[in-house]
Amino acid sequence: MCGLVGYIGERDVTPILLDGLKRLEYRGYDSAGIATLVNSHVEIVKRAGKVNDLENLVALNPKPATIGLGHTRWATHGEPSDKNAHPHIDHTGTITLAHNGIIENYAAIRQRLQRDGVEFTTDTDTESLLQLISAFYDITGNLEDAVRFALSEIDGTYGIIVMSSKEPEKLIAARMGSPLALGINDGEYIVASDASAIVGHTRQVIFLEDGNIATLTREGYEIKTIYDEKIEHKVTEITFDIEQIEKGGYDHFMLKEIHEQPQTVLDSMRGRILKNHGTAKLGGLRDVMNALNSAQRILITACGTSWHAGLVGEYMLEQYARIPVEVEYASEFRYRSPIIRHDDVVIAISQSGETADTLAALREAKLQGASVIGICNVVGSTIARETHAGVYTHAGPEIGVASTKAFTSQLAVLSLLTLMLGRNRGFISLEQGVEIAKEFEAIPGKIQQILDENISEIKTIADSITESTNVLYLGRGYNFPTALEGALKLKEISYIHAEGYPAAEMKHGPIALIDENMPVIFIAPQDKIHEKVISNIEEVRARKGRVIAIVNHDDEQIESLCEHVIKIPPTTDFLTPMLTIIPLQLLSYYVAVNRNCDVDQPRNLAKSVTVE
Ligand code: M6R
Numbered sequence: 001m002c003g004l005v006g007y008i009g010e011r012d013v014t015p016i017l018l019d020g021l022k023r024l025e026y027r028g029y030d031s032a033g034i035a036t037l038v039n040s041h042v043e044i045v046k047r048a049g050k051v052n053d054l055e056n057l058v059a060l061n062p063k064p065a066t067i068g069l070g071h072t073r074w075a076t077h078g079e080p081s082d083k084n085a086h087p088h089i090d091h092t093g094t095i096t097l098a099h100n101g102i103i104e105n106y107a108a109i110r111q112r113l114q115r116d117g118v119e120f121t122t123d124t125d126t127e128s129l130l131q132l133i134s135a136f137y138d139i140t141g142n143l144e145d146a147v148r149f150a151l152s153e154i155d156g157t158y159g160i161i162v163m164s165s166k167e168p169e170k171l172i173a174a175r176m177g178s179p180l181a182l183g184i185n186d187g188e189y190i191v192a193s194d195a196s197a198i199v200g201h202t203r204q205v206i207f208l209e210d211g212n213i214a215t216l217t218r219e220g221y222e223i224k225t226i227y228d229e230k231i232e233h234k235v236t237e238i239t240f241d242i243e244q245i246e247k248g249g250y251d252h253f254m255l256k257e258i259h260e261q262p263q264t265v266l267d268s269m270r271g272r273i274l275k276n277h278g279t280a281k282l283g284g285l286r287d288v289m290n291a292l293n294s295a296q297r298i299l300i301t302a303c304g305t306s307w308h309a310g311l312v313g314e315y316m317l318e319q320y321a322r323i324p325v326e327v328e329y330a331s332e333f334r335y336r337s338p339i340i341r342h343d344d345v346v347i348a349i350s351q352s353g354e355t356a357d358t359l360a361a362l363r364e365a366k367l368q369g370a371s372v373i374g375i376c377n378v379v380g381s382t383i384a385r386e387t388h389a390g391v392y393t394h395a396g397p398e399i400g401v402a403s404t405k406a407f408t409s410q411l412a413v414l415s416l417l418t419l420m421l422g423r424n425r426g427f428i429s430l431e432q433g434v435e436i437a438k439e440f441e442a443i444p445g446k447i448q449q450i451l452d453e454n455i456s457e458i459k460t461i462a463d464s465i466t467e468s469t470n471v472l473y474l475g476r477g478y479n480f481p482t483a484l485e486g487a488l489k490l491k492e493i494s495y496i497h498a499e500g501y502p503a504a505e506m507k508h509g510p511i512a513l514i515d516e517n518m519p520v521i522f523i524a525p526q527d528k529i530h531e532k533v534i535s536n537i538e539e540v541r542a543r544k545g546r547v548i549a550i551v552n553h554d555d556e557q558i559e560s561l562c563e564h565v566i567k568i569p570p571t572t573d574f575l576t577p578m579l580t581i582i583p584l585q586l587l588s589y590y591v592a593v594n595r596n597c598d599v600d601q602p603r604n605l606a607k608s609v610t611v612e
Pocket of ligand 1: 403
């Protein structure tokens with residue numbers, strides 16, 4: 001949450017900061033600001049609203065500078081307002097700072113400094129850290145030392161960028177629990193909360209570790225621990241292109257990302273299917289293969305959409321690899337004293353690889369001796385680095401706050417894992433494995449077919465539910481998690497209340513909601529519980545509910561029972577969610593567009609939730 005960017009070099013810093021903030025805006029977007037050093041004087045421009053609003057304000061009085069920092073905010077402490085927008089400046093008007101994370105002991109620091117006469121001007125937790133740095137600066141006269149001393153008193157999480165008008169040749173960045181990457185270019189450095197703000201300038205980056213403090217000057221950089229010990233870091237090459245983080249002709253990132261799925265699912269599976277052996281190979285899991293093959297239990301932990309992928313994973317791993325699986329909300333996992341055994345394997349699923357709850361859960365699992373695997377999309381992310389082994393989903397940068405292509409890629413990886421473990425553990429035969437592998441290869445084409453054939457019908461359905469206040473999503477088996485995910489997509493971006501349920505659970509309560517105004521979306525491919533789902537559809541019809549269904553092409557029986565149907569090609573049962581979710585993503589997209597909602601930056605949300 002929140003985007004941070006800082007620059008030191010020879011070029012005009014303002015356009016670099018604004019461009020960086022636009023690329024980071026998906027991380028948080030309730031206010032934004034930049035601070036630059038102009039003739040050794042701190043100039044801050046900030047305001048509530050989007051980066052575009054900030055840009056307009058900056059344009060009124062442009063001031064060239066070659067060092068600065070910027071921030072786009074997702075409010076935690078203090079409402080989104082001009083005053084609370086970052087960067088902040090200390091009471092002496094010397095030091096400016098932007099912060100991502102939460103300072104947990106901010107109140108105690110604030111009281112202490114206020115007793116010493118320091119005047120606070122914002123409602124943020126961040127200002128306590130800033131004024132504390134300022135207090136140490138008073139004593140040391142050295143920004144790096146002041147930052148180090150102040151951070152050693154902080155409880156909580158931070159990614160920070162700091163500069164001082166008294167040391168105009170220096171930018172300091174530090175992290176603890178909140179990502180920061182340092183881009184290295186000829187005579188210039190760009191530090192940002194993720195690589196999307198860096199890739200337009202350089203591909204060479206260093207991912208800072210927790211407890212690192214980086215000091216950047218035009219002459220070079222130095223990374224130290226909080227205890228002042230110098231450390232070396234590997235420079236990594238960013239592999240994605242700038243085009244991948246642009247809209248490419250689509251109205252929204254979400255629509256682009258939905259349409260990318262034939263390719264991203266292919267990329268998730270590329271080189272990982274051993275067709276003739278009817279199995280899969282996930283090289284990243286090499287070090288934990290023994291633990292996986294002999295696991296007595298798998299625990300999957302994740303949040304939001306990634307948690308839904310985990311639920312599908314539970315169904316497939318239990319059915320095909322015969323391993324008991326439990327799926328846990330990461331936010332609950334750590335705090336409910338979970339029983340974790342040494343022969344458990346814990347899988348943490350995360351698109352961003354930075355979700356604080358998921359990170360906390362995996363750390364707990366590691367502490368208790370389990371082998372921990374990550375399924376992450378962002379290369380070099382904290383979760384990817386802290387797990388014992390892992391698999392990247394290779395979906396490419398996902399910018400839309402509502403997760404789409406990351407979900408199908410997570411499903412692809414979980415399906416490969418299922419095939420591999422099912423074969424290794426002897427529950428999938430060679431013949432079955434070969435059949436499944438063939439079906440894997442057909443999935444990208446089938447996703448493309450759904451995108452090609454259904455847009456017009458989906459738009460019609462979207463028109464018919466745009467004014468609804470509630471929508472129910474029902475599915476069974478593998479498509480119960482799809483129902484949850486479809487409902488999450490609709491509520492996130494259109495603000496229509498939506499719930500997902502196992503279709504048969506409806507009669508135990510939610511059926512009371514059904515009347516002629518309630519759209520009920522059934523996910524009903526022809527699987528082994530198809531007949532049962534038809535009975536559930538009849539139950540809704542009997543109460544005059546409006547039935548919309550996702551069905552296979554030749555399913556005339558259901559078609560005759562529904563107001564609308566969306567037709568998709570058939571596939572093997574455990575792969576169906578990769579197909580059934582596509583129309584649901586599109587449906588929520590078109591409903592949100594009809595309602596004039598901000599699709600890519602829905603209210604109150606942020607792309608990566610780096611606070612617990
Ligand atoms: O980056 P992660 O996969 O760890 O994020 C988990 C959730 O925050 C995320 O899936 C969230 O629910 C999305 N907004 C869903 O569209």
